[in-house]
Amino acid sequence: MLTKEEVLSKIQFDENNNRFIDEDVIEALIYYYSKGEPLVDDAVYDALLEAHLAVVGEDHRPFLRQKQSSAINDIVGTLTKAYGVLEPMRPGQKTYRDWVCKKAYDWDSDKLICVQSKFDGVSVAFDMVTRTFATRGDYDNGISVDVTELFEDRIHDISEHVHVTHDREVASVKFEAIVATEVFDELRPLKNNGEPYKRPRDFVSGIISSRNKELAKYITLIPLRECGTDSSLFVTEQLKDMSVKMRVTSYEAIQYFIDDKLSDGAKQEFNGLHYEIDGVVVSVFGGDKLSSGFVIENEIAIKILNLVQETRLLDVKYQFGKQGRITPVAVVEPVKFDNVTVTNITLSTPERITSMNLRYGDTVRIMYNIVPYLIDSRHDGQFPVQLPTKCPICGHDLDFSTLKQVRCSNPKCDGLQLGSIVRYCENMKMFGLGKGVITKLFDAGLVKSILDLYRLEERYDELSTLPGFGVQSANNILDSIKEASTDVQLCNWLGALPIRDTSTKTWKEILNYTLTVNKYSSMNEYVMMICTHDCETFISRLYYPPGVGRLKLARIAEGLRQHWDMIQKVIGHIKFSNSDAKTSNKVVTLTGTRDSALTEELTRRGYMVDSFSKKTIALVIPHVGFTSNKVEMAKKNNIPIYTIEEAYQKL
Numbered sequence: 001m002l003t004k005e006e007v008l009s010k011i012q013f014d015e016n017n018n019r020f021i022d023e024d025v026i027e028a029l030i031y032y033y034s035k036g037e038p039l040v041d042d043a044v045y046d047a048l049l050e051a052h053l054a055v056v057g058e059d060h061r062p063f064l065r066q067k068q069s070s071a072i073n074d075i076v077g078t079l080t081k082a083y084g085v086l087e088p089m090r091p092g093q094k095t096y097r098d099w100v101c102k103k104a105y106d107w108d109s110d111k112l113i114c115v116q117s118k119f120d121g122v123s124v125a126f127d128m129v130t131r132t133f134a135t136r137g138d139y140d141n142g143i144s145v146d147v148t149e150l151f152e153d154r155i156h157d158i159s160e161h162v163h164v165t166h167d168r169e170v171a172s173v174k175f176e177a178i179v180a181t182e183v184f185d186e187l188r189p190l191k192n193n194g195e196p197y198k199r200p201r202d203f204v205s206g207i208i209s210s211r212n213k214e215l216a217k218y219i220t221l222i223p224l225r226e227c228g229t230d231s232s233l234f235v236t237e238q239l240k241d242m243s244v245k246m247r248v249t250s251y252e253a254i255q256y257f258i259d260d261k262l263s264d265g266a267k268q269e270f271n272g273l274h275y276e277i278d279g280v281v282v283s284v285f286g287g288d289k290l291s292s293g294f295v296i297e298n299e300i301a302i303k304i305l306n307l308v309q310e311t312r313l314l315d316v317k318y319q320f321g322k323q324g325r326i327t328p329v330a331v332v333e334p335v336k337f338d339n340v341t342v343t344n345i346t347l348s349t350p351e352r353i354t355s356m357n358l359r360y361g362d363t364v365r366i367m368y369n370i371v372p373y374l375i376d377s378r379h380d381g382q383f384p385v386q387l388p389t390k391c392p393i394c395g396h397d398l399d400f401s402t403l404k405q406v407r408c409s410n411p412k413c414d415g416l417q418l419g420s421i422v423r424y425c426e427n428m429k430m431f432g433l434g435k436g437v438i439t440k441l442f443d444a445g446l447v448k449s450i451l452d453l454y455r456l457e458e459r460y461d462e463l464s465t466l467p468g469f470g471v472q473s474a475n476n477i478l479d480s481i482k483e484a485s486t487d488v489q490l491c492n493w494l495g496a497l498p499i500r501d502t503s504t505k506t507w508k509e510i511l512n513y514t515l516t517v518n519k520y521s522s523m524n525e526y527v528m529m530i531c532t533h534d535c536e537t538f539i540s541r542l543y544y545p546p547g548v549g550r551l552k553l554a555r556i557a558e559g560l561r562q563h564w565d566m567i568q569k570v571i572g573h574i575k576f577s578n579s580d581a582k583t584s585n586k587v588v589t590l591t592g593t594r595d596s597a598l599t600e601e602l603t604r605r606g607y608m609v610d611s612f613s614k615k616t617i618a619l620v621i622p623h624v625g626f627t628s629n630k631v632e633m634a635k636k637n638n639i640p641i642y643t644i645e646e647a648y649q650k651l
Helices: 004-009 023-034 042-056 096-102 148-165 181-187 200-210 251-263 350-355 414-427 435-443 456-464 471-484 490-496 504-518 524-532 535-540 550-573 596-604 629-636 644-650
Strands: 081-083 112-119 122-127 132-136 144-146 170-178 220-228 233-235 244-247 267-270 273-285 295-303 308-320 326-337 340-346 363-369 371-377 486-488 587-590 616-621 641-643
Touching (some): 004 023, 004 340, 023 042, 081 096, 096 251, 096 295, 112 251, 112 295, 122 148, 122 200, 132 148, 148 170, 148 220, 170 200, 181 200, 181 273, 200 273, 220 273, 244 251, 308 414, 326 350, 326 363, 340 363, 340 371, 414 435, 414 490, 456 471, 471 486, 504 550, 524 535, 524 550, 535 550, 587 596, 616 629, 616 644, 629 641
Parallel strands (some): 081 295, 587 616, 616 641
Antiparallel strands (some): 112 273, 122 170, 170 220, 220 233, 233 295, 273 295, 308 363, 326 340
16 A cells, blocks of 8 residues: 555646546555545545545545535535635645636625634535435535434434524424534544544544444534525524624635634634634525524635745746646655655646746655645855756657747647647547547557547557556456537537647537527537538638737637647547536526426526526526525526426426
């Protein structure tokens, strides 16, 4: 089994700050997660796990990631994350201010928010109807794990408290399962292998994973949210005293709240004991019950980092990114953060080397939370770090037109070709075709281009006899390619192609705007245009929205021209969905009901079933006469309201 240091040393970043690792690390990640010692955050773990299971099969799925349908996960679900209030903690990450601007809350500075500590435990929810407890499984789409046996002795007290305290009808309550630091320090719990747990959160994960009823009595269930029968969320009474109410744009006040918690050792007092926190939760108030009910319109978690160490910069090496970008990696003297030793730190872009004026031998400060980040330098080294002039893969000159995106100038560079294939597989969600697998196929000459992915079936004998693969692996790879290439949105496929600095989001904006201008009813005409027309005709038929600048337009046109031959050949292997780009951006909100059949049908028709927002074009209620806060808001904003039966006909 790989050590933790060996696993973390293999976790890397691409040029867009996305993580990717080799396949041989997966088993170690699963092992440490099951021991209550997660080495990466949940979102990364889920993506890597699904890719692994696509190769080895569902029989290897671990307990805490079992797929079990449960409506209780609606309230257990993961919050949107931000990293920092005004400035990102790592390049490319979203801040709270970015989120505010995206939600257009900066246009309404009078809107109020509730700021409270984010407890560092495990989410658990209690269903008032079925009287069951569940914790999050691997997704946010109705997946959860039943843990009632661990907390069944608390059902009576919870039910009594909720009904006595509130007059509203509560459907479920969200808790944070957590162990107080005083209890953790006194117990000094040991894992199965005899080593001590490093954090209370890991201890909780270990208890839940092992289903240990005796140890579960040490877990505190801190009530965070109550979900009404109309799907409205409320801050619980217990948290109100620990919360601060302020304006949505009170950035400095939020930062002060975070700094205050960090000065307390990143802990929050609750009922006389102290509990570890890893951020704050910001809840935007909405509805008419603001003063009495704390009705939540939207929420986001702001992560905080408080682990900082000093070490010395030894060297800077350079990696090749998936779009031809050169990424510098700082090599430092080993520095320990609890049980993790850091030796390599991604610097994202060469611009950071020049802007920080890094020198070999500098004393540098490192911040750690899941991955390390170089904060600053004392500049006490002797020799400035020099930027490379040649591509580390093919030896051609590098393009220094911008330090943010230093690239190889050779379009036929093997590193660039390999990167474009890896990026395509990731964006198309071809599980089981990670960087490690693609590299082996590339080195064996089986896949030298994106088109070669769709020719693998013709070379099945070579694929199935490749060292380390076999018949089952070959079949899984072919099935994954076929499945990922079926029911595909045109914007998703175009966004996966190796067109410089162009993503799915950009193509979605372009296609939506084009549909609005030309009033086309579907994407079929554009699919056919790619198949049958020349590149210049396709480019001329696109209309670019105001947010897409001249430079991006030029890069899109350049990329289309450069890869047009490949694009026309690959498109024949893609089966596109019939949903319209115009309707895929329209939101339908359900209140008072979780009708899965209707949700599936609306999704099939191209709608997005989501929470109530400015994008909501229709509200669905269970029956005539049903009332809720969302119904009143829909009436106020002239949003159509349909029963379930009417929704099938009207939408």
